[in-house]
Amino acid sequence: MNVLAILMIGGVLAVPAVGLWALHWASCNGEFRLIDRAALLPFDEEEPVGQPTDLILNRHSPTT
Amino acid sequence: MRYGPLLFLGILFTLASSWVGLVLMPNRQLGSLVANSSTNATGAIVLYPQARSGEAQQGAEHYRSLGCIYCHSQQIRPDGFGSDIARGWGKRRTVARDYVYDKPVMLGTSRTGPDLTNIGERQSDYAWHYAHLYDPQITSKGSLMPPYPFLFQKRKMGQGGPSPDALKLAGEFSVGEGWEVVPKPAARQLVEYLRSLKTSFDLPEAPLPKAAEVTDAQPPAK
């Protein structure tokens, strides 16, 4: 029982510690550098930004 | 984010937190709960809850197999929270200890039908349960509960008239002269299970309404 409690407390302290360490490690390794670059990942030279795809319905409509 | 490790770590820790909190902790707090022993008025030791008789346990298996849980709950919410107690479904809220012998625990999440936590005390009549299972319309007109004819057997009546446990079917439900409907073992076991559902026992963590409260309100004298 007591042992378990100690383990619990230890875990409660350890988990955030590891988390903080991981964050530090990550930032040192440039994990967060230019993080928003990834926003462009769905696109490529064949389907670049600015080219809508899959517009197959109601093509006769005046709006396009 | 370019590399995996951080992502993996985060994914791991987030779920680990609730796994500890909502799985391990409950198991540590309630996983070894046992029946409560108390002494009743006559000084005898009373154990509650008690493991079910064989028949009732088989009935529980039918209850599970037929999916009764999808319309009937087995939990009484505290007085003043919902109308569970005001409707007389139970005398007190149910607590963890009420379920220590249930496998699986069938609390239920729907009340298309009434709660059954205490049905064994509210309705212990075999005849009623048989009629109700055979066709709920007999006992409860307008009920949305399906009939369970496959739990009963229609057979020719013996020379000695209807057998003792034959259903008393009249009017639109009668099965014709010389025929009778009798419950199969499954029906009997199911009813035994329902009759075994009783929670009107005192528990330290959930006492029954006190006798004092019971006797203070006398009906008006003539």
Next chain:
Amino acid sequence: MSSPSKTFSALMPGDLPEDSSKRALLAEIDASCRVPVLFFVVSGLLWLLAGTALALVTSIKLHSPGFLASWEFLTFGRVRPAHLNTVIYGFASQTGIGVTLWLMCRLCRVPFVAPGLATVAALFWNIGLTVGVVGILMGDSTSIEWLEMPRYATPILFVSYALVAVWAVITFRLRQERQLYVSQWYLLAALLWFPWLYATAQIMLLIDPARGVVQAAVNWWFAHNVLGLWFTPIGLAAIYYFIPKVIGRPIHSYYLSVLGFWSLALFYNWNGLHHLTGGPMPAWMITVSIVASVMMLIPVTTVAINHHLTMWGHFEKLRHSPTLRFVVLGAVCYTATSLQGVANSFRGISEVVHFTHHTIAHAHLGLYGFFTMVMFGSLYYIVPRITQREWPSLGLISIHFWGCFLGLVLYVAPLSLGGILQGLAMNDASVPFMKVVEGTLPWLQIRTLAGLLLALGHVAFVANLVWLLARVFGPYRKPVVAILTGIETPAIAGK
């Protein structure tokens, strides 16, 4: 499952059109996804049809209890879990895995690794599922909600799932693109969370049942996390990919995406026990879950803002892209159902709606309105690319969309309201219970009507897909340009 497996012989990447060889990586990736993705998707949709049929039976039984009542294996208490398991593990999970495989390949920029592995996994999944659903109808249902499939079926599912997870890790390791897109976080998380949830639930509920109400805690920890940590991440991953992809514009704010993902990961998995409010659980467990449920406002609002601002100025494209239509509808339903969930988790509201049909409506708004819609949208985008064929009938697409949309509205709105009224009546002890029951009747009948509309949509979709797959056998046609420029094509003339 037989029709797809027959299809595949004709689907091998041999019959690719000449001019597509010019297309670089994308074409190669899409082509490599054909067999495994189609296997998951097609069998998923077959299960959808089965699940829809079971759903209709269930719904009719609920307001006409005499319907099909004389057969034990078709009694309400068995058809209902059969419906749930077919749509959850048969349709939703398999289609979700199919979409996941394709997204992973595309975002990792690697052609499908070991298609054989994934195809075998799909095969086993369907076997396990058939065993499980038949087991339920035969009376071996465990009566543990969301885990009704009997013990002898689940290991098969688990093995097949493990194969998928292994595949995902391999693909992830081999990825050519080092940057990770938000969709990939969600997909990876889902793929790693699910086995953990499933294993825990199986062990503590079926293999070595925990004592008493601990089972209830595990049950709802699992059941809610199947939604929150399995379907929701896959659905959000698809939304995060397809909205920017279709409108040709990156997601509005990447920081919001980060916030949305980690707050979801942090809070969603604590939600489960709000299903036991008022039940025989220590107060703190319920309270913790309520707090976590309210915290869900963070991921929900951030994701909603992000998607809305991304769509801003592009709403007219909804008229032209079936993918966008379904995906955006799904995104809206996600916001709606999440806010509804937050509200329902409060003790005061739970007191009314708990135990009523309101919960059922809520679940369908989430799993159907959100997840299923997003999956439909994704398939409209994926299937033409991996089969090199266009959708034969635009008319069927419209029938599909409007059937599902109207059906959804007609299902969720009335049943939510009916559930609230039911709860209010039930909490008034002076109303006889039979009166409460009678009060729910009209809402349950409307639900059957809605179910018919949904079924219509599903049939239209599957018909369109079968038609498309049938063309895979024939000579390659070049319909796309014609359709996009509005020139009549055999397909359009044919509808």
Next chain:
Amino acid sequence: MDRGEATDVTAMHAAIVRERPDPVEGHEPLNLWVVVFIAGLLFWAGSYLTQYSGGFRSDEFSEAQINPAPPPVEAGGGADDPAAKAAKEGAIVFSTYCAACHQADGNGVAGQFPPLAGSEWVLADGPNRMVRIVLNGLKGPIKVKGGDYNNQMNAFRDSMDDRQIANVLTYVRNSWGNKASPVTAAEVVAIRTAEAARTGEWTAEELEKIPASGGTAEPAAVGTLTPEALKEALKKLSPDDLKALLQDVSK
């Protein structure tokens, strides 16, 4: 498909034009209000958690602060008016134990369960028979409101206490158009003690012999044991038998 869309010049250019004024997509920083909103939520979470977690105990099931349980039903109802209390409890007891067979509207089920509404048995000028039925149950043929019934009602002597029986009978005698004198717990107590020896259900004929109202029925009729009857019986015994009997009883 890609080839097709590439040929769709108009849409493509239209889109590109729309993109120009918006070059920094994916780079939008966090909105301050989002941060404030989150901080507020976290604060609420902390306070709610500390206030309503019952000290994270395994045997603390109620978050009383949120749902102060009103006084129990027995004491609840119309303030201190005992009549209101009695009526309220009577209704609850009825829905708990009786409504399943006799139905919420008291009309029973034709051929199965006899009606209570307008039943001559219920409206009898005294509760003697009804109390006995509730205590020990009833079986065999019985005629109610001209209808024939032959079913079994089980005994409630253990599941209901005297006050509950009194209240539910008062409720039955004054609902669905019924109008009859209320039943007091005292009457129930008297009959319960008088019939302490009784086991098994009553039958209609047995009950017919009991006067509907007035004090407990004469012993002979129903084999009850009032003190007077006991004295009479003992007088008939021989001294030895009496001694033996007393010794027997005293142990």
